[in-house]
Amino acid sequence: xxxxxxxxxxxxxxxxxxxxxxxxxxxxxxxxxxxxxxxxxxxxxxxxxxxxxxxxxxxxxxxxxxxxxxxxxxxxxxxxxxxxxxxxxxxxxxxxxxxxxxxxxxxxxxxx
Amino acid sequence: xxxxxxxxxxxxxxxxxxxxxxxxxxxxxxxxxxxxxxxxxxxxxxxxxxxxxxxxxxxxxxxxxxxxxxxxxxxxxxxxxxxxxxxxxxxxxxxxxxxxxxxxxxxxxxxxxxxxxxxxxxxxxxxxxxxxxxxxxxxxxxxxxxxxxxxxxxxxxxxxxxxxxxxxxxxxxxxxxxxxxxxxxxxxxxxxxxxxxxxxxxxxxxxxxxxxxxxxxxxxxxxxxxxxxxxxxxxxxxxxxxxxxxxxxxxxxxxxxxxxxxxxxxxxxxxxxxxxxxxxxxxxxxxxxxxxxxxxxxxxxx
Amino acid sequence: xxxxxxxxxxxxxxxxxxxxxxxxxxxxxxxxxxxxxxxxxxxxxxxxxxxxxxxxxxxxxxxxxxxxxxxxxxxxxxxxxxxxxxxxxxxxxxxxxxxxxxxxxxxxxxxxxxxxxxxxxxxxxxxxxxxxxxxxxxxxxxxxxxxxxxxxxxxxxxxxxxxxxxxxxxxxxxxxxxxxxxxxxxxxxxxxxxxxxxxxxxxxxxxxxxxxxxxxxxxxxxxxxxxxxxxxxxxxxxxxxxxxxxxxxxxxxxxxxxxxxxxxxxxxxxxxxxxxxxxxxxxxxxxxxxxxxxxxx
Numbered sequence: 001x002x003x004x005x006x007x008x009x010x011x012x013x014x015x016x017x018x019x020x021x022x023x024x025x026x027x028x029x030x031x032x033x034x035x036x037x038x039x040x041x042x043x044x045x046x047x048x049x050x051x052x053x054x055x056x057x058x059x060x061x062x063x064x065x066x067x068x069x070x071x072x073x074x075x076x077x078x079x080x081x082x083x084x085x086x087x088x089x090x091x092x093x094x095x096x097x098x099x100x101x102x103x104x105x106x107x108x109x110x111x112x
Numbered sequence: 113x114x115x116x117x118x119x120x121x122x123x124x125x126x127x128x129x130x131x132x133x134x135x136x137x138x139x140x141x142x143x144x145x146x147x148x149x150x151x152x153x154x155x156x157x158x159x160x161x162x163x164x165x166x167x168x169x170x171x172x173x174x175x176x177x178x179x180x181x182x183x184x185x186x187x188x189x190x191x192x193x194x195x196x197x198x199x200x201x202x203x204x205x206x207x208x209x210x211x212x213x214x215x216x217x218x219x220x221x222x223x224x225x226x227x228x229x230x231x232x233x234x235x236x237x238x239x240x241x242x243x244x245x246x247x248x249x250x251x252x253x254x255x256x257x258x259x260x261x262x263x264x265x266x267x268x269x270x271x272x273x274x275x276x277x278x279x280x281x282x283x284x285x286x287x288x289x290x291x292x293x294x295x296x297x298x299x300x301x302x303x304x305x306x307x308x309x310x311x312x313x314x315x316x317x318x319x320x321x322x323x324x325x326x327x328x329x330x331x332x333x334x335x336x337x338x339x340x341x342x343x344x345x346x347x348x349x350x351x352x353x354x355x356x357x358x359x360x361x362x363x364x365x366x367x368x369x370x371x372x373x374x375x376x377x378x379x380x381x382x383x384x385x386x387x388x389x390x391x392x393x394x395x396x397x398x399x400x401x402x403x404x405x406x407x408x409x410x411x412x413x414x
Numbered sequence: 415x416x417x418x419x420x421x422x423x424x425x426x427x428x429x430x431x432x433x434x435x436x437x438x439x440x441x442x443x444x445x446x447x448x449x450x451x452x453x454x455x456x457x458x459x460x461x462x463x464x465x466x467x468x469x470x471x472x473x474x475x476x477x478x479x480x481x482x483x484x485x486x487x488x489x490x491x492x493x494x495x496x497x498x499x500x501x502x503x504x505x506x507x508x509x510x511x512x513x514x515x516x517x518x519x520x521x522x523x524x525x526x527x528x529x530x531x532x533x534x535x536x537x538x539x540x541x542x543x544x545x546x547x548x549x550x551x552x553x554x555x556x557x558x559x560x561x562x563x564x565x566x567x568x569x570x571x572x573x574x575x576x577x578x579x580x581x582x583x584x585x586x587x588x589x590x591x592x593x594x595x596x597x598x599x600x601x602x603x604x605x606x607x608x609x610x611x612x613x614x615x616x617x618x619x620x621x622x623x624x625x626x627x628x629x630x631x632x633x634x635x636x637x638x639x640x641x642x643x644x645x646x647x648x649x650x651x652x653x654x655x656x657x658x659x660x661x662x663x664x665x666x667x668x669x670x671x672x673x674x675x676x677x678x679x680x681x682x683x684x685x686x687x688x689x690x691x692x693x694x695x696x697x698x699x700x701x702x703x704x705x706x707x708x709x710x711x
Contacts, residue, residue: 003204010189018182021325028168031481031520035169035233036320036455038575039475046234048552048565051590054245054391061248068255075262079413086410093403100395109395111388111687112559144627145636156425163422165484238591238688304624313577313622313692316454323457323484383646384624386689
């Protein structure tokens with residue numbers, strides 16, 4: 001509970017600061033508001049169905065993120081469980097490492 | 113009472129630390145035979161930015177354009193709250209400190225993304241997506257490093273991690289930890305080789321459309337994140353507030369400043385490669401390296 | 415003058431340089447040594463430094479960049495005479511003291527008229543019709559790398575884009591951050607021979623690699639001590655017949671040697687990610703790039 005209160009306090013303070021600063025604003029004219037392209041002009045809005053080149057990588061990332069969840073409790077009992085914990089995590093990481101190798105071979109880290 | 117004192121300590125650590133980080137940035141040209149600026153220079157630059165007006169881009173996401181720097185600053189402050197200023201004296205005294213800090217790291221990607229997304233302009237948008245692609249895999253070495261530090265402490269709390277370093281600091285028994293964590297810090301603070309959000313080839317990236325107070329707050333939040341990251345690194349690897357003679361907070365400040373200087377120097381002197389190559393390096397070199405780090409730290413902890 | 419303004423007046427003047435014909439080397443040398451801040455975009459600047467002749471065709475682009483500097487702003491011309499640093503600092507102090515500065519040059523009209531039709535007045539039906547908030551939305555097209563059908567973003571970049579050589583206008587179509595189509599609308603401006611100085615060429619690449627400190631040192635005549643600058647450039651990037659790739663040309667420039675012709679460099683841009691394209695263009699000398707652009711433009 002105290003944790004949440006502290007986080008809420010910092011968030012409120014930062015948001016208040018950001019809002020206070022954003023009040024200092026000139027009226028922006030149309031040529032001023034145009035997106036900066038070094039003097040050039042765009043055809044369309046910048047917001048788009050953006051081609052995120054790393055999308056296949058994100059799938060591999062999710063596998064590792066899940067693994068992190070298992071690692072938190074594992075880290076706490078590691079010393080008391082000893083070699084057994086070591087071997088278990090070693091096997092788990094080996095399986096995931098095969099995933100990296102497979103992804104690398106399939107080119108998921110390339111920008112496409 | 114203690115809480116109020118800790119809140120004040122934290123806020124002033126962030127403020128003074130941000131000033132110090134900005135000054136380090138202006139001392140960095142000395143490394144390259146350039147001119148250094150005096151200690152007043154960061155304040156002058158801050159005043160100059162505050163004095164300039166804010167402009168609004170065409171059809172922006174107004175709420176996030178205003179709030180993204182605030183989110184970033186809030187994450188820096190929340191992250192610093194888990195750091196004990198004296199043994200056992202953190203604002204957030206929780207058994208899962210590294211989970212709280214880890215969430216602040218991960219949400220930083222969201223804050224930077226929103227900052228690039230909100231102006232509805234091409235260069236900030238490219239910076240935002242680029243940062244998401246690089247920021248996500250950087251979170252993995254970060255968690256391996258923090259979990260490795262938790263092994264000898266047998267706890268996820270930063271206070272316990274500090275206690276576990278009474279005999280020997282983690283930088284000695286986990287030598288790969290600080291270099292790996294430094295890469296995380298460069299990513300979190302958008303610096304040098306890991307600055308894929310605000311890079312020069314996209315005219316300043318997510319901050320290309322920033323001016324005035326919004327720009328000042330964004331740069332301030334980056335510096336605040338530098339302070340928080342350095343404090344966490346000092347706690348995890350340099351024993352945090354532990355040290356002879358001087359009181360705990362002073363030791364923490366000294367160590368934090370040292371890590372800040374190191375991060376700034378690396379940020380100014382190491383080249384940034386292209387995003388696709390960095391993505392491969394992160395997965396194929398850095399992640400296996402953090403496996404090795406965990407293995408070595410695990411063996412030494414037993 | 416408030417205390418804030420007095421404090422601000424002591425800061426280095428934030429300047430966005432607009433480089434015209436024949437001005438590239440002197441502007442690059444000015445920012446490598448002066449106590450000025452070279453803004454990466456006009457949003458971060460208060461002063462617009464116009465140096466060298468700007469052709470009539472690029473007058474509107476100049477006005478656009480001028481207007482993108484937030485008010486109050488001041489534009490200055492520089493033809494290479496001494497004392498520019500003092501002039502810029504004076505202009506900055508004038509602005510801090512509360513001067514109103516230059517007015518907008520372009521008319522205050524939205525890029526497309528508001529048509530008052532459709533759910534949001536965008537002048538069309540549904541999600542994609544008309545021009546919501548003054549501009550159309552991007553439409554899909556096939557990608558050159560993986561064939562996915564996602565949006566294409568077309569824009570003209572330059573002639574005063576900080577990551578491109580001055581004068582170069584590219585009409586690029588991006589999918590994500592990868593260039594799928596690229597036309598040269600206008601070649602880089604002619605520059606004096608001095609612009610091909612290997613130190614200046616290498617410094618441009620160092621800046622793109624996030625190393626402004628070593629870049630400045632190189633321009634001032636020192637050695638560029640940076641970690642991994644050469645290896646940061648992907649092998650094979652911008653490979654040309656008889657002129658090697660960008661990494662090799664960068665290493666040559668550091669050794670004080672100039673590259674040769676750059677014919678065909680614009681063909682290598684298709685399929686490159688934006689930062690790779692910027693590096694490839696910076697890896698050839700301004701004169702060679704101009705020749706290559708004149709051939710395709």
